[in-house]
Amino acid sequence: MISILLVDDHAIVREGYRALLSKQPCMRVVAEAGDGTQAYQLFKEYEPDLVITDISLPSSSGLELIAKIKQRRADARILVFSMHQNPAFAEQAVHAGALGYVSKSSEPEVLLRAIHDVYSGRHVLSPDIAQILALEKLGSERIALQTLKVREFEILRLLMEGQSHDDIARVLNISAKTVGNCHYLIKSKLGVASDIELTKLAIKFNVLDPLELSRIVE
Structure with a gap:
């Protein structure tokens, strides 16, 4: 009772x-x-x-x-x-x-x-x-994504393709250390604590196609 x-x-x-x-x-x-x-x-x-x-x-x-x-x-x-x-x-x-x-x-x-x-x-x-609350959170996440600079967004896209810091550094002609710093900054700006959360967010806003993720995993 x-x-x-x-x-x-x-x-x-x-x-x-x-x-x-x-x-x-x-x-x-x-x-x-x-x-x-x-x-x-x-x-x-x-x-x-x-x-x-x-x-x-x-x-x-x-x-x-x-x-x-x-x-x-x-x-x-x-x-x-x-x-x-x-x-x-x-x-x-x-x-x-x-x-x-x-x-x-x-x-x-x-x-x-x-x-x-x-x-x-x-x-x-x-x-x-x-x-x-869910709609407000979705809105704030979308706004956060829009705060990424062009290079940060490109690094995010390449990360979601499964490329390493060294691979991205060669593609963008920057140092791997710079890529690592941007990787950390991207997570900070988007309010996520892990790459798993970052991936989920990328899928939610079509930065990463779930089918592309399955090919990366394979």
Whole structure:
């Protein structure tokens, strides 16, 4: 049985949560709070398995509440259920210590699955938030690719063809050391830590054809 503390400043919203969760045989709402201060006191009193909280709360924000709870109990399981669909809110909630973030526009099944995931210690985002984050990341990666200079892009292309630093140095009439330095700079600019990640990014933006990769491997 998962014991849950509900935190939302709207009583009618909490009533809706409670009605939904009461139908689940493995979930039990043990306490409710309408603001951050009350929520923290109830958390200390009941020590619930999981906290479901909004971010916008009177007296103290949901982010402050998350941080205080995590300071008190590092293994606390916290799921944010909020009207805010801006992924920046989700990122801040995760930084504060929440394991999950679900928008209030999500279907009830999404919330219920998220409760199980967070209770199990897994990170989770509702599909709408995850999609926005993925699109933003894709956009930032494309912008990063555009910051490469002509020579850097050419070195990236040759690297993706499987050519060594020495091979590339001969092709471009530069030193192998320069190629090595550019190789490091390319990964830094694109925000990747390994050649495997670099290859995945090259495939994503058609710098490298997957069929070409299979021929290189062969």
